Amino acid sequence: MQVLDPEKTAASGDLSSNPRRPARTGIVIDASCDVAPAFLASADVAVIPIPIRIGSTTYIDQHDASATARYMRENANGEGATGQSLPLDAAQMSRFFLEHFALDYDSVYCLTITASRSPIHEAASHGSLLATSAIRQARQEKGIARPFQFRVIDTRNMFAGSGIPAMVLQDLLRAQVPAKDIRGELQRIIDATHTYYVPDNLGYARARSRVRGDRSISLASVLLDGALDIKPIVLGRQGDTRPVAKCRGRADAWARLFAVAARQVQRGLYAPHVIISYAGPLQDLHGSPALEQLRAACAQENVSLHLLPMSITGMMNIGPGGLTLAFAGESRDIAF
Incomplete structure (x- = not known):
């Protein structure tokens, strides 16, 4: 996975820096979130990978069909009793967010597996703060005056349950629901x-x-x-x-x-x-x-x-x- 340095990102001309372009919203999920292929097909969706180590072998969980098939083939059709997940830490999360969202987005929602069962939410929260600071500085240097927001949301659920609010969020964005109304509706879905x-x-x-x-x-x-x-x-x-x-x-x-x-x-x-x-x-x-x-x-x-x-x-x-x-x-x- 390519990682961008925030200073190099700010100075680079490779990313969109047109201050007049339409606002764009990104969605991030962690790989444990089960969602439909059509959801993942959107260019505005990114998946935080979760490395899984079983013995001396490491698998990368990131909704890749071939990686999933390999895991099932090599581990008794999915068994991993001795497996250990190695989620990204805050610094790695920050680099991931910079790589995927840098200057191209004005708003990002990151939905994670429940914080009561995994450290991913905490790492994403800290990583988003690091990334947001670098992104705002880069936007200022590029003359982009529009505000930038990064929201990390605990789905309070796992697997298929984390997929429901993620897919609802995509529905809300496609329906052009005002940003001020999205958070409340998303929380209602999470609670239910x-x-x-x-x-x-x-x-x-x-x-x-x-x-x-x-x-x-x-x-x-x-x-x-x-x-x-x-x-x-x-x-x-x-x-x-x-x-x-x-x-x-x-x-x-x-x-x-x-x-x-x-x-x-x-x-x-x-x-x-x-x-x-x-x-x-x-x-x-x-x-x-x-x-x-x-x-x-x-x-x-x-x-x-x-x-x-x-x-x-x-x-x-x-x-x-x-x-x-x-x-x-x-x-x-x-x-x-």
Whole structure:
């Protein structure tokens, strides 16, 4: 990854410095955020990479299909129990922001995985302050008088759950919603985002969750439920996680979760997106009658249903066969 020195960036003529050009807004997500390919295709979107080290091998999580396929191929279809994520520190974040946004943008939103489970939010916050100072100085030297803003926002969620506010933000920007209204609407979506996690291997999920400070899966559950092939459904919301249901096997867990999501879609969501990310081949999801019912409900209510490969970071933490599903809506009467 190329890194720009702020002083060289300010002096360089390679970047746009036309003070009369239209205002432009950038979106940054960290690589653990599961979003649709169409979201990533925008030139105004950047992904903060997350290096993942397993043994002597380092993988770069950055929503690259070939890197994800390699990780799955070399790690038992996604297993990384001994893996260690090595997120960028503040100085590296600052260089990343300078490289991608320097003089071309007047506003940047950076959405991160929940601060309660990862240091990425803190590093991005400190890095943005360093980068903003250098960017403003560079803009002043280029005669750009327009104000510059860099906002780092905690999604208070993970994986598919971080994807919901990111995709809503892109919708708001494309609809040309005034900047003064975006922050409030984005916070409303963050507060209402429900993410459900269905790990396929309880022992693996418990080991990895404890690395993140998550205690929602107990040892007793692992020993008893593992023997009975019980799959928990864990809810992630507003920076916390808790188990909400136990199901007999994968098919039952998925069917009940998809049915809950379909009911929520029919009741009405706060945002027209449902995201499902899966740590395995997406064809595993096909053939589920409950998924087809969810797909039909989404089509009827003009909600986009996104079936996505899980990020490498998500796969490493949830384990092979794990699934996350997220939407933004009211929390009343959500029952399994």
